[in-house]
Amino acid sequence: MSLVNVLSARKTYPLGDTWIEALRGVDLTIAEGEFVAVWGPSGSGKSTLCHLIGVIDQPTAGRVEFDGVDVLSLSDDARSDLRNRKIGFVFQNFNLVPVLSALENVQLPLQMLGVTDSGSRKLALEMLEKVGLADHASHWPKKLSGGQRQRVAIARALINRPVVIVADEPTANLDSENAQRIIDLMRSLNREFRTSFVFSTHDERLLASVDRKVHLQDGLITEDVRVTPA
DSSP states (O other), X not given: OEEEEEEEEEEEEEETTEEEEEEEEEEEEEEXXXXXXXXXXXXXXXXXXXXXXXXXXXXXXXXXXXXXXXGGGSOHHHHHHHHHHHEEEEETTXXXXXXXXXXXXXXXXXXXXXXXXXXXXXXXXXXXXXXXXXXXXXXXXXXXXXHHHHHHHHHHHHTTOOSEEEEESTTTTSOHXXXXXXXXXXXXXXXXXXXXXXXXXOOHHHHTTOSXXXXXXXXXXXXXXXXXXX
């Protein structure tokens, strides 16, 4: 089933007196349960495309459909609600709230949706158990390693059971051992929950683990290949 359709999407940004065309007419469909890498050189448009898929940004031209609905037709509040309920985000810098514990960071999306403290705590502990960090629930982010912080970020992204997780260079700041653990964890969660994962990445290890590789060059998709993961 198709979850996200990017249709003839263009995105331009002002840079001084000129305009930069980050995407130059991109068509892409993301289906339920896919594990997709968007890759290419710096400046190719990877992050821009991921931001469109995650409804963080809007195309300058063309459109993005989520569950068949054109996101440009939605109000700002409706787009925010869509992100909160159906999309999870994982970033290379983790983006954890430093004054909250691991447990409180994972609870946060549920609390924003009005879930009670006791209810959100129970679900957050279960998700921390899934990522192997139940015994670190009370730790502040600064007391966690990079790999542990990324696992907390993944637990937070999954807590609402989104249909799509968008990850921007999720292994970029990790050493080889922790990067592989994160890749294996995301893959297992993808299979368990049937959550679609879409990554922007330069990481060859991550590219070796995906179902599909979408290559961007100068704002255009030059290759879209389905593969058998190693």
